[in-house]
Amino acid sequence: MQTFSTAQPAPPVISRRAANRARTRASIRAAVRQLAAGEAGLGRITAADIAQSAGISRRTYFNHYPDGLPGVLADDLAELLRPVAERLAARPAHEQPLVAAERVVAHGLPAELIDWLNRFGPQLLSRSGAYLHGQVWMRQTRWLAQVLREQAGTDTDPLFATSFAGTLVSLFDAAHRSASAEGARRLEPGTLEQLLLIAIQHCRQGWRFPGEPTADRLSFPCSR
Numbered sequence: 001m002q003t004f005s006t007a008q009p010a011p012p013v014i015s016r017r018a019a020n021r022a023r024t025r026a027s028i029r030a031a032v033r034q035l036a037a038g039e040a041g042l043g044r045i046t047a048a049d050i051a052q053s054a055g056i057s058r059r060t061y062f063n064h065y066p067d068g069l070p071g072v073l074a075d076d077l078a079e080l081l082r083p084v085a086e087r088l089a090a091r092p093a094h095e096q097p098l099v100a101a102e103r104v105v106a107h108g109l110p111a112e113l114i115d116w117l118n119r120f121g122p123q124l125l126s127r128s129g130a131y132l133h134g135q136v137w138m139r140q141t142r143w144l145a146q147v148l149r150e151q152a153g154t155d156t157d158p159l160f161a162t163s164f165a166g167t168l169v170s171l172f173d174a175a176h177r178s179a180s181a182e183g184a185r186r187l188e189p190g191t192l193e194q195l196l197l198i199a200i201q202h203c204r205q206g207w208r209f210p211g212e213p214t215a216d217r218l219s220f221p222c223s224r
Contacts, residue, residue: 025064027054029076032069033119042123042132045069070132073120074139080113085144089151097164102200105193117176118186125180141169171199 014022031053035045047068051061065071084104091100124133145165152161175195179187 021064024054024056024060025075027056028061028064029072029079030054032072032076036120036123042069042073042120043128067135070135070139073132073136074143077113077116077136077140078143080110080116081140081144083110084113085147089147098200098204101168102197102204105196105200108190109193111189114187114189114192117192121176121180121187125177137169137173141165144169167203171203172196175199 028050031050032045035049035053036042047058047061050069050072051058054061062068065075087104087107088100091103095103123129124136142165145161148161148165149156149158175192175198176187178195178199179191
């Protein structure tokens with residue numbers, strides 16, 4: 001069974017160049033949030049709009065985010081998910097990964113994350129936002145897999161981090177879509193967590209059909 005290390009790495013020393021880069025990226029993310037709050041929404045935001053709002057050139061914008069808006073949104077979301085990933089990585093090493101994820105979610109998700117989903121979620125889940133939605137979550141899966149690989153160690157099966165990250169992101173997206181499908185205009189505190197816990201339970205139980213499984217009803221256990 002794959003586990004996570006509980007050893008905490010020493011905090012990195014941040015150079016002045018890295019600090020300046022972080023400030024510029026933060027100003028770009030803030031500009032996108034501000035622009036997306038307008039009537040135009042995400043669909044009509046241009047690189048020129050973002051650069052002007054952030055007080056930088058278009059060249060600087062693309063130097064930091066070569067792939068444009070999907071990269072900005074993924075970076076913004078990663079910052080909000082980072083505390084969740086850190087809590088997951090800090091769980092006891094003997095815990096099964098899905099049990100650890102379940103307990104982290106039960107602890108609650110950051111309020112800032114819920115605010116982000118309330119702001120961008122409806123646009124990303126709309127038909128016009130399908131491409132952007134897919135790009136953002138693809139990047140989140142890669143980011144989370146990298147976080148898990150770093151925590152689990154170099155001797156970890158590469159598929160462990162990749163498949164676990166993909167599973168968690170898919171469960172999160174399914175819970176978010178389910179909440180949106182219920183017609184709520186905004187996610188209320190605890191709603192997403194409750195749906196995500198249910199989704200994790202389905203995964204832990206192998207997504208079994210109601211009743212006893214039969215030969216023609218396959219289940220795919222995620223955790224033993």
